[in-house]
Amino acid sequence: MACELTVELVHYRYPGGHEAVAGIDLRMGPGILGLLGPNGAGKSTLMRILATLAKPTSGRVLWNGADIARSPDALRVELGYLPQDFGVYQALSAREFLAYLAAVKGLPSARAKTRIDDCLGLVGLADAGDRRLGDFSGGMRQRVGIAQALLNDPTLLIVDEPTVGLDPEERLRFRHLLTDLAGQRLVILSTHIVSDVEASATALAVMDKGKLLFDGAPEQLVGQAQGHVWEWMMPESHVADARAKFTISSSLRRPDGVRLRVVAASAPSDEAQACTPDLEDAYLWLLARAVAA
Amino acid sequence: MNALRRFRAILIADLRERSRSTRFWVVLALVGIVTWWCFPPSDAHYITVGFGDNVRGIYSSAWVGMVLALMYSTMLSLIGFYLVRGTLVRDFDTRVWQLLVTTPMTRSGYLLAKWVSHMAVFALIMLVGVVVGGIAQVARAEDRALDFVELVKPVVVISLPALAVTAFFAVLFDLAPWLRRTGGNVLYFFVWIFLLAGTGVMFDPGKSEWARDTWLSDTAGMSLAMRDLHAVVATVAPTLKLSDIAIGVSDVAGIPVLFAWTHWNPDVAEVLGRLIWVALSVLGVFALAPTLDRAAARVHDAQAKAGASPGRRLRWLDPLLRPLESTQIGTLLAAEFKLVLRQRSAWWWLALIGLGIAQIVGNRQAIGIAAIGAWLISVDVFARAILRERETGTGPLVFVAAGAVRRLLIARIGVALLLAIGVVAPALLRISVGDPSTALAILATATGIALSGLAIGVLCRNPRPFELLLVALAYAGVQNGGPLAVVARPADALQLRALVLPVMAVVLIALWPRLARSR
Numbered sequence: 069m070a071c072e073l074t075v076e077l078v079h080y081r082y083p084g085g086h087e088a089v090a091g092i093d094l095r096m097g098p099g100i101l102g103l104l105g106p107n108g109a110g111k112s113t114l115m116r117i118l119a120t121l122a123k124p125t126s127g128r129v130l131w132n133g134a135d136i137a138r139s140p141d142a143l144r145v146e147l148g149y150l151p152q153d154f155g156v157y158q159a160l161s162a163r164e165f166l167a168y169l170a171a172v173k174g175l176p177s178a179r180a181k182t183r184i185d186d187c188l189g190l191v192g193l194a195d196a197g198d199r200r201l202g203d204f205s206g207g208m209r210q211r212v213g214i215a216q217a218l219l220n221d222p223t224l225l226i227v228d229e230p231t232v233g234l235d236p237e238e239r240l241r242f243r244h245l246l247t248d249l250a251g252q253r254l255v256i257l258s259t260h261i262v263s264d265v266e267a268s269a270t271a272l273a274v275m276d277k278g279k280l281l282f283d284g285a286p287e288q289l290v291g292q293a294q295g296h297v298w299e300w301m302m303p304e305s306h307v308a309d310a311r312a313k314f315t316i317s318s319s320l321r322r323p324d325g326v327r328l329r330v331v332a333a334s335a336p337s338d339e340a341q342a343c344t345p346d347l348e349d350a351y352l353w354l355l356a357r358a359v360a361a
Numbered sequence: 362m363n364a365l366r367r368f369r370a371i372l373i374a375d376l377r378e379r380s381r382s383t384r385f386w387v388v389l390a391l392v393g394i395v396t397w398w399c400f401p402p403s404d405a406h407y408i409t410v411g412f413g414d415n416v417r418g419i420y421s422s423a424w425v426g427m428v429l430a431l432m433y434s435t436m437l438s439l440i441g442f443y444l445v446r447g448t449l450v451r452d453f454d455t456r457v458w459q460l461l462v463t464t465p466m467t468r469s470g471y472l473l474a475k476w477v478s479h480m481a482v483f484a485l486i487m488l489v490g491v492v493v494g495g496i497a498q499v500a501r502a503e504d505r506a507l508d509f510v511e512l513v514k515p516v517v518v519i520s521l522p523a524l525a526v527t528a529f530f531a532v533l534f535d536l537a538p539w540l541r542r543t544g545g546n547v548l549y550f551f552v553w554i555f556l557l558a559g560t561g562v563m564f565d566p567g568k569s570e571w572a573r574d575t576w577l578s579d580t581a582g583m584s585l586a587m588r589d590l591h592a593v594v595a596t597v598a599p600t601l602k603l604s605d606i607a608i609g610v611s612d613v614a615g616i617p618v619l620f621a622w623t624h625w626n627p628d629v630a631e632v633l634g635r636l637i638w639v640a641l642s643v644l645g646v647f648a649l650a651p652t653l654d655r656a657a658a659r660v661h662d663a664q665a666k667a668g669a670s671p672g673r674r675l676r677w678l679d680p681l682l683r684p685l686e687s688t689q690i691g692t693l694l695a696a697e698f699k700l701v702l703r704q705r706s707a708w709w710w711l712a713l714i715g716l717g718i719a720q721i722v723g724n725r726q727a728i729g730i731a732a733i734g735a736w737l738i739s740v741d742v743f744a745r746a747i748l749r750e751r752e753t754g755t756g757p758l759v760f761v762a763a764g765a766v767r768r769l770l771i772a773r774i775g776v777a778l779l780l781a782i783g784v785v786a787p788a789l790l791r792i793s794v795g796d797p798s799t800a801l802a803i804l805a806t807a808t809g810i811a812l813s814g815l816a817i818g819v820l821c822r823n824p825r826p827f828e829l830l831l832v833a834l835a836y837a838g839v840q841n842g843g844p845l846a847v848v849a850r851p852a853d854a855l856q857l858r859a860l861v862l863p864v865m866a867v868v869l870i871a872l873w874p875r876l877a878r879s880r
Contacts, residue, residue: 119761144763155754159672159703160696168696171689172769173762180692200674216758 070132071098071223071254073118078127080113080278088113089124090278100250102265102286103258104351105275111258112152114275115228118256119149131224145174148222150213152229152258158202162193162212165201169216180219187215190245192238206233214242218249225255231264243267266347274354281358286347293345293353298330300340310336315356317349331356367466371474375448376481384823388444389489396490399428400497406613412590413605415613416598420501421623422508423515425494427586430515433487434523434581435608439553441486442527442534443546443825445479449535450542453660462657469650472532476646479528480521487516504623511624518627519582522638526556526580529642536649536656543741546828550836556580566591567604576630580638583608585631593622672704693772700749701742701776712738713784720787728788729848732803733838735784736810736845740831742780743814744824746773747873751822756877766877770869777811792848802851805858806844809865816865819872 073096080089088110105111116122118129120140129136131143157165163184170180188197191211201209210233217225227246231239246255246268259265265272265286272289274282282289297317302310303325310316315331329343330336331352345353379385399409400420410428411417418424452458461471495512499505530552534545560579566572566588578585587606594601597620678699685691712734719731736743750756759765782789785803793800810831817827838845844861847854 116757119757121757121761141763144761144765147761149757149761151757153754154758157696157700157753157755159700164696164699167686167692169758169762171692171696172759172765174689174764174768177687177689177692213758220762 071252072096072130072132073224073254073256074130075114075118076128076130078114078117078124078129080110080117080122081125088278089117091127092275092278092280094273094280094283096254096256096271098250098252098254099270100246100255100257100268101271101273102269103256103273103275104260104262104265106260106355108277109275110278111260111275112228115149115151115226115256115258118224119147119151119226120144121151143224145220146223148217148220148225150217150227150230152232154213156201156204156209156212158200161198161200162188162204162215163197165212166216166219170219173220175220183219183221184215187218190218191215192241207235207238210234211238214245223253225249225253226258227255228258229260230257231259231261239264262348262351274351276355276358281354289350289354290345290347291350293331293350295342296331296333296353297343297345297349298332298335298340299343300328300330300337301325302328302339315352317352363465364467364470367464368470368474371461371466371471372478372481375475375478378451379448379478379482389486392486392489393493396429396493397497399432400425400494400501402501403503403617403619407610408607408613408617409610410606410608411611411617412594412601412607413598414607414611415615416594416601416618416620418590418593418622419503419619420498421504421621422495422498422506422511423625424622425498426491426512426515427519427590427622427625429487429490429494430519431581431583431586431606431608433483433490433516433520434583435557437483437486437520438523438527438556438581439550440829441483441524442531442549442553443829445482445528446531446535446545448475448478449532453657458657462654467650468653469647472646472650472653473643475535476528476532476643479531480525483521483524483528487520491516503619504621506623508623515586515625518632518635519585522635522642523581525639525642529645532646533649536652538656538659543744543824543828546825547737547740547832550829550832554836565604567602576628576634577637578631578634582635585627585635589625589627590622593620596620675699675703678702690768690771690775693768694775697746697772697776698779701746701780709738716784717787720785721791725848728792729841729846730839732785732788732848733835733845736781736807737831737835739780739784740814740828741824743777743810743831744818744827746777747815747818747869747876748822748824750877760877766874769877770873773815774811774869777815778808781807781811788848796851798855799848799851802847802854802858805862806847806854809844809858809861812862812865812869816868816872819876820868822876 075092075094078089078092079087081087090110092114103111103114113122117124120136120143123137134142136143157168160168166184166187167180170184175183184197185194188194191214193208193211193215196204196208201212204212210230214227214230217227231242234242243264246257249255250268250270257265257269269286272282272284272286273280274289300310301322301324307319307326307328310328310330314336316328317331318329320327329349330340331349335342401407401409408415408417410431418427452461491512495507498507530549534540534549537545540548557580561581561583562568564572564575564577564579564584566584572584573588583606597618682695682698685695716731716735716738719727720735723731745752750759759769782804785807789800789803792803814827814831817830818824834843834845837843841849844854844857
């Protein structure tokens with residue numbers, strides 16, 4: 069099963085003039101691509117373009133060599149998409165809603181029934197399938213959203229901020245589900261929660277202000293931050309001052325003060341000690357360098 | 362001072378939100394075009410405001426102003442309601458209200474700001490009308506003396522109070538949960554009829570001496586205009602009665618009879634009489650303030666009307682629709698039916714049963730009225746079905762599927778058609794036995810309503826134009842006029858449908874993919 073998505077110099081400009089995507093070049097194959105970026109980086113707009121909901125202002129996106137703007141259905145039959153914001157038909161049960169979407173996606177009726185049961189099971193809603201969506205909690209609706217994206221057993225799965233509204237247990241289940249799904253298919257996971265990506269992504273892209281800042285393996289990004297992450301113990305009264313001066317990736321309150329994790333080009337103080345960066349540190353280091361540049 | 366700042370902030374935000382939509386500017390452009398059309402040349406075959414069939418004023422500033430004033434106080438007080446309403450509902454639906462409610466803002470200040478915002482939109486529309494009216498006066502050149510005061514005076518004295526009442530109803534109908542959407546859009550038409558006809562009759566100077574002498578006037582201000590114009594009109598058409606004033610398009614037989622009317626001088630008491638409507642509207646808005654919190658809390662009720670809440674389970678539907686679910690398109694149709702029918706209120710089912718019985722046992726006239734009633738109570742389905750993804754936010758889930766646009770269009774047309782035919786099925790069956798041509802006309806009309814609702818929804822991307830159209834046609838239909846008088850005049854209905862159906866089908870097929878892509 070071919071699975072290659074190529075983004076060639078894609079720009080997207082809103083009618084008001086704001087350029088949300090500014091010349092993205094990206095090549096993706098089987099595996100999980102984590103797309104990271106701060107709010108407003110242009111991730112959701114890029115997701116919408118990849119999901120055929122928006123056409124690029126310029127540039128093109130190729131799915132197995134075919135331009136998706138010209139022949140969107142070639143991609144759509146193999147696409148599962150979970151948007152960041154979506155509604156549901158509250159009058160329908162989860163099973164009825166999935167049956168409706170299965171029919172819209174063109175799944176044969178007999179196969180649809182099996183897939184609906186499978187997908188409800190995958191997201192832990194097997195027992196709630198006959199309850200109406202109007203009675204569902206936010207997290208349960210999000211799981212219905214995930215289930216609908218899997219209905220057609222997609223080769224390309226695009227999930228935009230999928231873990232919003234999920235409790236820690238469900239978030240973990242979703243991460244495992246993504247890892248299980250990625251085999252011969254491409255999963256694009258857009259999020260601003262670094263731990264979601266850290267847990268499952270085999271490749272990483274980082275966007276900011278519509279531009280691609282990084283494209284490669286997560287280890288490469290972590291490697292770039294080597295020697296730029298410091299642990300620094302200080303009294304609580306000094307924390308505000310340190311926050312104003314440095315990029316802090318985390319802080320931990322201890323009985324003898326606060327331990328800060330600082331991302332900086334050089335040691336912020338003689339007392340600070342170099343430490344091994346994680347993905348969150350590396351991401352912040354990348355963004356800090358982009359701001360400085 | 363703070364209260365004034367808050368009031369100003371709410372007002373400005375509201376106006377910015379409205380004016381930053383393309384629709385707003387399209388409406389203003391249409392107002393300009395329609396205003397120009399209100400002042401046809403003397404050899405045209407129609408007049409828009411006049412007396413009897415062919416008597417109108419020379420296009421002086423005063424007459425142009427009066428034409429604008431009467432058009433606005435009658436027509437804009439209807440259409441304007443559908444244009445301006447919805448700003449409170451928007452705040453509730455977008456949950457902006459939840460941010461506002463925790464501030465020190467007063468409820469009366471908030472509602473007054475919304476009312477003033479409605480009035481500001483009306484004022485802008487009237488300004489466009491006055492400018493175009495002035496240009497029309499110069500262009501038609503029947504009276505070249507452009508007098509700005511005479512041009513504006515009738516618009517301010519007659520239209521503004523009428524529109525103040527409309528703005529009040531726009532606020533009121535946004536507050537009551539069951540009036541926030543289609544129910545309110547339908548009901549307002551009858552409120553408008555009542556205000557226009559009810560207060561019109563009460564203040565008709567031709568009907569009583571009191572009405573001739575009083576300083577009070579009807580909401581639309583027609584009695585005020587009639588009192589002043591009567592003497593002038595009598596000089597050119599002595600046989601005409603005061604009530605022969607005609608607003609709207611009248612065909613002119615021959616050459617129009619013109620009279621000169623260059624000044625309008627309402628006395629202070631009459632102006633005060635008009636201000637009473639403004640004062641009543643403002644007082645009404647203040648009176649609504651204590652209900653605001655309760656109304657905003659009942660978003661769930663309003664969502665039920667919008668199709669966004671669970672509604673009833675209707676278990677009996679499942680076995681009925683199960684045979685459909687063996688195919689893709691059948692599954693879609695079944696889901697669409699469940700969506701539509703589960704969200705019907707108990708009143709809808711009761712009304713449908715009542716109208717069904719009337720179709721079975723009633724005489725021919727009753728059948729016609731019951732059929733119109735059955736279509737009217739289902740107007741929200743015809744007007745909103747095509748906009749469902751917009752209203753429920755399901756577009757991103759649905760339109761990424763291959764062939765979804767085509768499949769959904771087929772399903773929507775199918776459901777709208779089956780519903781439009783289904784609600785008049787008793788009439789159809791009964792009439793088809795002895796009068797197949799009328800049965801065919803009913804079938805064609807049902808098809809026309811279903812397709813028109815979907816097509817106009819796609820075209821305007823808003824359910825209100827079709828809701829207004831159907832309710833106006835229903836009103837005419839029960840009086841045996843217009844295209845819905847299908848049992849009374851089946852041949853006319855068939856001819857009209859033959860023209861309308863292809864147009865609506867083309868609009869629907871051409872514009873639906875664009876609407877789907879725009880989400």
